Amino acid sequence: MSVLVFVEDWNGSFKKASFEATSYAKRWANMMNTQVVAVTSNSTTSSELHAYGADHVLQITLTKTGMGIAEQLGQLCNDAQGVVIAGTALGKTIGPALAALNNGSLSTNTISLPLSINPTEVKRGAFSSKGIETIELNGSLPIISFVPNSIGIAEITGEGETNSKDITGNDLMEITEVNVASGKVALPEAEAVVSAGRGLKGPENWGMIEELADVLGAATACSKPVSDIGWRPHSEHVGQTGIQVNPNLYIAIGISGAIQHLAGVSASKTIVVVNTDSEAPFFKAADYGIVGDAFEVIPKLVDALRAFKAAS
C-alpha cells in the first residue's frame, strides 16, 4: 500500500510544486502509516525527491498530454491508498481524468493537508476564494489536487530507491507546437507577483512594472481590462475569470480592487496596494498600502529594493 504522487518534471529539473507535492504525500502517508511512491519521467535528478519524502521513485516514460498520463498513472493505482497531484496546468487535466478512469474521489483546489483519513476530509477553495469548503472523499481512491504554494514544503532526511517501469498511455491527440517563454516566472506558481491595472495609462508604461518584478524575481500580471484592450497578454489576466494566484507577495499597482479582481488574488499571503485614490476598494483587502502616484512610487520602490538586495 502507498500514497502515489505525480511529480511533474520541467526539462530535467523539478519546480517547487513538485517538492510540495512530494512533501504533501509524505505527510498524508504518515497519517496512514504507509509509504510514498513518486512517479516521474525525470531520470537525472529524481533522487532529490527523497529529501521531501519519496520512499520509492518510479521512473516511467510519460506520454505527452494529461489524458495519456492519467491513463498511465491509472495503471499504477492498484494498491494506492491515495494520490497527490499539484494543481498545475497539467495536473488540472490529470486529476479529473484519473478520477474518472479509476473510480476515484477527487478534491481539486485543495488548500489544506488531510483533516482526517477514513474518510479523507480536506479543505478546498470555492466561490473564487470567497468561501472555503470542507469536503469528504469517499470511495477507495481519494485523489488530492492542491493549489501550488498553499501547503508549503517540509524537508526530511530521507532516502530511498529508484526503479523504472514500462507503461503505456494514449494521448488521443498530437502536439504540434509548444511556446514557453523562457526565463520568465510562470504566474500560477510564482512566489511574488507584480500586477498592474488601468491606472498605468498605457502599455508603454510597463517598463517599471517589469523592473520591479525583476528585482523581486516575481511574475507580472494585470487586471482584466488591461488584457482586454491588449496592453498585456491574456495569460497575465488574474482574477475570478483569469488566473488565480496565491503568492507570498502580491503587489497591485493602479488596480481599483473590483470584487472580481479580488476573488482571484485575495488568497495571497501579503498584499501591497499602490493607488492614487485613498478610497480605492483594494486598500480594504491589503496588508500594506501606499496612497500615491505609481509613476513616482514604483521607481523609488525599485531603487529601495535594489539597495535592500545589495545589502542582504
Place this chain on the structure above:
Amino acid sequence: MPNHNPIMNILVCISHVPDTTAKINFTGDGKALDPNGVQFVINPYDEFGLTKALHLKEAHGGTITVINVGLAATEPTLRKALAIGGDKAVRINANPEDAITVAKELKNHIEANSYDLIICGQESIDYNGQQVPAMIAAMLKLPFANACVGLTINSDTALATSEIDGGHATFQAKLPMIVGGKKGLVEEKDLRIPNMRGIMSARTKPLELVEPSVNDGATKALHFEKPAPKAAVKMVDAGNVDELVRLLHEEAKAI
C-alpha cells in the same frame, strides 16, 4: 474541392453560477450556499464557449445544443443561452452536487447523441472544480484541450491552443473532441447581449427535460465557511518606500 466546412453539431455545457459581483453567504448551519439575494448567470467561461459555438455555426452551419445538469431554477440560464443563439436546450433534472455525477449524466447524453464538438468551460466559478470536462473526455476516450484559448476546425480536424504553465501548446485532434474553454476562444468584445428578438425566440425554442440516470457520487460537501477577514491595512507614506521594504522584510517576511 474538399468540403472544409462540414455542418457541425455542437454541444455547449453550461453551468449556472452566482454572478461575479455576488456577495457569498452560507446558510446558518454552514451546509450550503445561501441563495438569498444572489443573482445567477451563465458561467463566464461557458459564455465564451457559447459565443465560439455561434462563430463556428456561422462558418459551418449546424446546430447548437446547450445543456445543464440542474434543478428547475436553472431554466432561466438555459433560456438566456437560447436567447444568445443556442438552438435547443436540454436540462437534466438533478442537483449538481458532485462533479463525477454531473460528468456521467453529460456523458450519457453525449453517447446517446452525436456531436462533433463538446464545449465546456475551463471551470465553474461557483465550486471551482475544473473537473467535469476532463472527466467526460476520459470516460469517452475523446481528445481534450483544457484552458483552451484558440480553436480552429478544418474538415474533421481541430487545432486547439491551450494555456500551459508559462506559455501555450497547440494540439491537433480528430473530431469529436472536448474543450475546456476560456477567454481567448473568443474575445470579450465578441460576447453577445441577447436582443429582444433573441429573447422572444428563446421562449419557443425546445427545452427538453431529462430525468437523471446516475446516482453514485464520490464526494460530499460537509461544510462551508468564509475566509478569516484581513487585519486592517497598514498605510505607508508615499515618500517613505524604505519603510515598506522594512515591513515586507521584517514583519511580513515576504522578501
